[in-house]
Amino acid sequence: MHISDGVLSEPVIAAGWIITIILIFVTFRIRMKEVDIVEEIPKFSIMTAAFFVASLIHLPIGPTSVHPILNGLIGVILGPIAYASMFVGLILQALLFQHGGITTIGVNALMVGIPAIIVYYIFKGGYGKGISLKLLAVICGGLAIAMSAVLLVVVLVSTGQDFYGLAQVAFVAHLPLIVIEGILTGAIVAYIARVKPELLPMKLKIKEDLK
Amino acid sequence: MSYPKIDKYSYLETPLHQFDPRAKIISLIVLIFSFAFISEIIIAITAVIFSILLVIISRIPLSFVTKCLKFPAFFVFTIIIVMAFTVEGNIIVDLKYLNVTNQGVELGALIFLRALAALMIAFLLLSTSKFDEIIKAMYMLKIPNVMVQVISFSYRYIFVLIDELSTLRTAMYARGFKFKLDMYSFSAIGNMIGMLLIKSYDRGERVYRSMIARGYTGNPNLFVTFSMNRNDYLISTILLIFALIVQIIPVIS
Numbered sequence: 001m002h003i004s005d006g007v008l009s010e011p012v013i014a015a016g017w018i019i020t021i022i023l024i025f026v027t028f029r030i031r032m033k034e035v036d037i038v039e040e041i042p043k044f045s046i047m048t049a050a051f052f053v054a055s056l057i058h059l060p061i062g063p064t065s066v067h068p069i070l071n072g073l074i075g076v077i078l079g080p081i082a083y084a085s086m087f088v089g090l091i092l093q094a095l096l097f098q099h100g101g102i103t104t105i106g107v108n109a110l111m112v113g114i115p116a117i118i119v120y121y122i123f124k125g126g127y128g129k130g131i132s133l134k135l136l137a138v139i140c141g142g143l144a145i146a147m148s149a150v151l152l153v154v155v156l157v158s159t160g161q162d163f164y165g166l167a168q169v170a171f172v173a174h175l176p177l178i179v180i181e182g183i184l185t186g187a188i189v190a191y192i193a194r195v196k197p198e199l200l201p202m203k204l205k206i207k208e209d210l211k
Numbered sequence: 212m213s214y215p216k217i218d219k220y221s222y223l224e225t226p227l228h229q230f231d232p233r234a235k236i237i238s239l240i241v242l243i244f245s246f247a248f249i250s251e252i253i254i255a256i257t258a259v260i261f262s263i264l265l266v267i268i269s270r271i272p273l274s275f276v277t278k279c280l281k282f283p284a285f286f287v288f289t290i291i292i293v294m295a296f297t298v299e300g301n302i303i304v305d306l307k308y309l310n311v312t313n314q315g316v317e318l319g320a321l322i323f324l325r326a327l328a329a330l331m332i333a334f335l336l337l338s339t340s341k342f343d344e345i346i347k348a349m350y351m352l353k354i355p356n357v358m359v360q361v362i363s364f365s366y367r368y369i370f371v372l373i374d375e376l377s378t379l380r381t382a383m384y385a386r387g388f389k390f391k392l393d394m395y396s397f398s399a400i401g402n403m404i405g406m407l408l409i410k411s412y413d414r415g416e417r418v419y420r421s422m423i424a425r426g427y428t429g430n431p432n433l434f435v436t437f438s439m440n441r442n443d444y445l446i447s448t449i450l451l452i453f454a455l456i457v458q459i460i461p462v463i464s
Contacts, residue, residue: 004287005247005333006325013247028357038429041357042422043415045364046372050411052365053372054404056212060390070404077408088361092369095337095345096215098283101326102240102333103247162318165297166290183394187401188408196409 002093002100002108003152009159016107016155023113024087027080047078048085052092059180066177072144073185075116076123076137077192077199083113107155115147124201133204134190141185142178149174212377214370217279217337220271227269227339231443232348238450239336245454246328250461252317255324258457262331269339279334287326294319342366350431360431368411375410379403 008016031040051074058065074082087109093099100108119140126136149171156167189200197204221228227235246262249255266276300314337345346363350356383403390396 004283004290004326005243005329006249006287006322007290010248037357038423038427039419041360041429042364042419042427043412045361046368046411046415046418047408048361048365049368049372050408052369053376054407056373057376057400057404059400061392068404084361088358088365091362092366094333096217098280098330098334099286101247101329102243103329162294162298162314166293169293169297180397183397184401184404187398188405191402191405192409195405196412199409199412 002090003104003111003155005101005103007101007159008104008107008155012155012159013103013107016104016110018106020083020087020106020109020113023110023117024084027083027117031079031081044078044081044085048088051085052089055089061176061180066180068181068184069112069145069148069177070141070181070185070188071112071116071148072119072141072181073137073188075119075144076140076185076189076201078116079120079201080117082116082120083109086113086116111148111151111155112144114151115144118147119144120201127202133193134186137189138182138186142182144185145174145178145181149178212373212380214373217334218341220275220338221341223270223339225268225270225339226442226446227265227335229442230339230446231437231439232340232344233351233437234439234443234447235336235340236345236348236352238447238454239332242450242454243329243332245457246332247325249321249325249328249457252321252324254457254460255321255328258328259324259331261453262328262335265335266331269335271338275338276334279338280330283330284327287323287330290326291316291319291323294322347433347435348437350433351437356429356431360429368414371414372407372411376403376407379406 051070054070055067058067071082071086074085078085087105090100090105090108090112094102094105122143123136123140126139127133152174153167153171156163156170192199193204246255246258249258295311295315296309298312298315298318300312302310303313303316304311342363346359346366349359349362380403383399388396388399390400
């Protein structure tokens with residue numbers, strides 16, 4: 001999911017940074033109306049660190065190993081401010097492990113962050129309509145990655161015609177991740193609903209959901 | 212699970228290590244942006260050589276450099292291969308369904324070299340300075356206070372939470388867990404990540420209370436100041452001029 005330095009063209013990089021800065025500013029503003037900043041900084045940082053560490057887990061699948069991105073889960077738990085969380089995660093990843101790039105932090109944040117925000121509203125809305133919690137989490141986890149893969153294609157294709165082939169290969173490579181992330185997000189949300197439901201963005205209705 | 216060890220050799224005393232952190236952040240980031248948009252292969256090769264020289268000056272052991280950079284570099288290398296087969300143009304190798312094209316190899320190589328040069332510079336940014344110094348420099352560079360604090364707290368808690376996750380993993384494997392491609396394994400891993408998140412959430416509550424108790428107001432306290440000396444100006448000038456040359460040459464010629 002990370003695009004490295006040197007792949008994309010100047011306009012795409014610039015657009016990525018502009019959109020990212022605007023979205024972080026807006027989501028932070030909205031969040032700050034609800035909570036005190038002194039309380040938010042430590043709690044938000046620790047959750048960001050937790051998601052960062054969770055994405056370090058490598059699952060051996062076939063000949064390679066994949067690590068979960070979990071952007072659907074981050075969106076479901078943190079809400080729109082998930083965008084900033086993933087932005088920080090990407091900065092740390094670029095600095096500590098040289099994964100992804102420095103110039104592409106804006107674009108990479110956009111690819112994982114926008115689906116996270118969308119999924120948050122789907123999760124809340126879907127639960128209000130009475131869809132079962134676990135199914136909804138599976139859908140949100142998978143959908144977030146699917147949307148990220150589509151954004152990846154958009155980003156690559158808008159860089160130039162020469163990138164059509166790379167975009168196709170990258171898209172196909174992300175297809176198995178949709179299933180994996182869906183199942184994983186379903187399992188995590190079901191567990192959280194059983195053990196600590198206040199982590200989820202809404203009040204759970206009935207005990208039935210917890211099974 | 213292992214800790215991020217990027218600043219393992221940040222204690223060395225070379226010109227790059229003693230370079231003022233504020234000037235270092237600015238000049239290296241300008242250099243990365245400049246390298247990422249190089250338009251010709253020859254210049255990209257020069258940039259790679261320049262980056263290698265900087266890595267040599269930093270005296271970071273070669274084994275550590277390769278250990279840190281081999282996976283990111285391999286990841287970028289796969290792009291060359293994909294590009295070689297997918298970009299349309301003059302065919303140099305004809306394999307019935309898959310064709311290697313001249314343009315594809317060239318574009319792929321250009322991307323690889325740009326990425327490699329930028330990768331080495333990004334590696335130097337943190338491997339030659341302590342994370343604390345970078346954080347302090349970020350405050351002084353007027354990057355929004357909330358952002359810098361979130362970055363620094365997240366960084367600190369990564370180490371704590373890696374320990375936490377290792378404990379959870381040890382407990383799971385001690386009970387005979389083996390990862391297989393089935394629903395049970397995914398649900399077990401899901402429970403483990405869920406537990407990590409819940410523990411982190413509770414820890415956030417405790418950390419918040421203890422910070423409030425110690426008078427935390429949301430503002431950073433800085434006790435150190437940096438001062439630029441002649442060497443700092445010299446190094447940043449060299450780096451910035453190189454960043455500029457790389458972009459100017461194709462325009463002139």
